Amino acid sequence: MKQLFSNIQKRASRLLLLTVLAGAIASCDSILDFEEGDCSIKYRVKFRYDYNMYGDGKGLDAFSQEVKSITLYFFDDEGNFVDQRTQEGAPLADGTYAMDVNLDPTKYHLVTWAGLDNESFAIPLMVPNSSKLEDLVVLTQRDAVTRNDEGKYIVDKDLSPLWHGEAIDGESKLATTKAAGSKREKITTIGLVKNTNNIRIVIAQVNQNPNTRIPASRAISDDKFTYAIYDTNGKMNYDNTLMDDNLLTYKPFITETSEIKTRAMSADQNTEEEYPAAVAEFSTARLLETQKPILNIVNKETGNSLLPNESLIGYISLLKQQNQIQMPLQEYLDRENNFGMIFFVDENLTLIKTVIQINDWIVNINDFEL
Numbered sequence: 001m002k003q004l005f006s007n008i009q010k011r012a013s014r015l016l017l018l019t020v021l022a023g024a025i026a027s028c029d030s031i032l033d034f035e036e037g038d039c040s041i042k043y044r045v046k047f048r049y050d051y052n053m054y055g056d057g058k059g060l061d062a063f064s065q066e067v068k069s070i071t072l073y074f075f076d077d078e079g080n081f082v083d084q085r086t087q088e089g090a091p092l093a094d095g096t097y098a099m100d101v102n103l104d105p106t107k108y109h110l111v112t113w114a115g116l117d118n119e120s121f122a123i124p125l126m127v128p129n130s131s132k133l134e135d136l137v138v139l140t141q142r143d144a145v146t147r148n149d150e151g152k153y154i155v156d157k158d159l160s161p162l163w164h165g166e167a168i169d170g171e172s173k174l175a176t177t178k179a180a181g182s183k184r185e186k187i188t189t190i191g192l193v194k195n196t197n198n199i200r201i202v203i204a205q206v207n208q209n210p211n212t213r214i215p216a217s218r219a220i221s222d223d224k225f226t227y228a229i230y231d232t233n234g235k236m237n238y239d240n241t242l243m244d245d246n247l248l249t250y251k252p253f254i255t256e257t258s259e260i261k262t263r264a265m266s267a268d269q270n271t272e273e274e275y276p277a278a279v280a281e282f283s284t285a286r287l288l289e290t291q292k293p294i295l296n297i298v299n300k301e302t303g304n305s306l307l308p309n310e311s312l313i314g315y316i317s318l319l320k321q322q323n324q325i326q327m328p329l330q331e332y333l334d335r336e337n338n339f340g341m342i343f344f345v346d347e348n349l350t351l352i353k354t355v356i357q358i359n360d361w362i363v364n365i366n367d368f369e370l
Contacts, residue, residue, distance in 0.1 A: 042185040044098040045072060045105055047112065048176045049163060049192040053336045061177075063192065064095045067163060070114040073126065074103055079133035081126045082108065098179065098187060105188035106170030111136055111238050112190055117160030133238055138162075140234035140285045142248055155234070156251035159283040164240040165190040173239075193334050195236065195286040200340040201227060201252075201297070203306070204275040206265050207347055214347045220276050222255040224300060224349060227280040229312060231293035234285050242288060252280035262342060264357045277342075289313055289329045299349055306343065306351050315341060319358040 047063050047070060054060040069088035076082055083103060091097055111133075116123055122139040124131070142153040166173040167190045176191030205220040228249050235245035260277045263269050287293065293313060297306040313329075316339060320332040327335075342357040356363050 043101045043104055044185055044187045045101055045110070046098040046179040046187055046189045047114070047165060047192055048189060049194070050176055051174055051191055051193050051335055059335070064093050064097065066161065067092055067114045069116065070112060071116060072099060072101070073111045073136060075109040075111070075133045081128055081131035081133070081135070083128060084126060104186065105167065106186065109133065110167040110188070110190065112165040113138060114163035114165070114192060115161045120157065120160040121162060136238040137243065138236045140248070142234060153246045153248050154251055155248050156253055157283065158253045159196050159285070162195045163192040164195055164236070165192040166239060193240065194337050195240070196337065197284045197287055198338045199229065199282040199284060201280045201282070202260055202277050202340070202342040203297070204260055204262065204277040204342055204344050205349070206275055206344050206352060209347065212347070218348055220278050220345065220349065221257045222278045222280070224278060225306065226298045226300060227252050227255070228296045229282055229284060229293055230296065231284065231291055233288065233291055233293070236286065240286070242286065242291070250282050250284050252282055254281045255279065260342065262357055264342065264355050264362045265344060269362055287313065287333045289333060306345070315356070315358060318363045319361055
């Protein structure tokens with residue numbers, strides 16, 4: 001009888017142990033894991049925008065400060081569209097933000113566009129089990145204007161800031177610092193590159209003969225010139241390469257007559273002096289060194305171009321050589337998105353071909369043919 005009771009007790013103890021273990025497996029309680037919660041893995045995607053020139057060119061993550069909306073697309077190994085998630089507003093401003101997703105990001109091709117705005121960019125409606133990876137094309141919105149049977153495509157607005165990111169099998173296409181996960185979560189980090197650019201053109205008038213007053217008809221003002229940037233960069237593929245597109249005419253979204261201070265024309269280039277100036281500000285899509293964007297400034301009175309060399313990339317490359325000489329030009333174009341150029345004209349609104357200022361750098365013209 002005593003032996004029978006002992007056997008029953010052992011079986012009951014085993015049954016109790018199996019019950020406890022089953023509960024622990026279901027809930028991941030302390031017997032198997034000292035952390036609380038269930039055993040399911042949470043999948044999250046974190047975004048970083050540190051591919052920039054902040055922090056003296058070292059790159060600081062500005063995602064929470066700059067990005068206001070983001071859309072993430074999932075594609076399978078055959079390029080079929082599977083799903084998408086969108087987040088916008090206050091949650092993105094939290095420095096710890098990561099997007100919760102239901103699919104394991106390491107098993108998909110991920111493409112993200114951040115900052116999409118219907119007024120600035122057009123993007124197709126993606127349909128699961130129907131749309132393909134190559135359908136995910138972003139188009140810069142433009143106005144089609146026909147004059148004398150010649151079509152012109154005008155972009156004259158301040159474009160919404162736009163970023164692109166991509167990860168394949170959990171690896172970001174753009175190298176960036178990965179976010180740390182935990183036992184219960186997998187975090188895939190995607191690095192973002194900014195596509196939109198702000199270009200500020202200033203034409204400053206220098207009186208080279210202080211004893212002679214500048215005639216009122218030659219005094220500088222924003223309506224003395226027409227301004228345009230020409231480029232075929234308005235159609236962006238899923239991988240952020242540029243596709244064939246119409247020639248876009250970027251027009252300033254603002255022009256004004258102003259005063260600027262610069263040391264570029266002072267005798268020692270150390271003393272700031274003030275000059276009257278005409279200002280024009282542009283917003284453009286992605287700049288590539290393989291493209292040939294043209295910066296065109298025309299004197300309305302004479303009909304002549306102010307700049308004999310109209311290569312926008314050529315001017316920007318002067319700044320790169322001054323500031324980040326070791327950095328490849330395309331990397332510089334992707335990291336830097338704000339360009340300010342000051343050109344100087346004399347009393348007759350003729351270009352002074354000795355010096356220009358790009359951002360904070362004074363460039364004495366030598367090898368660059370003006």
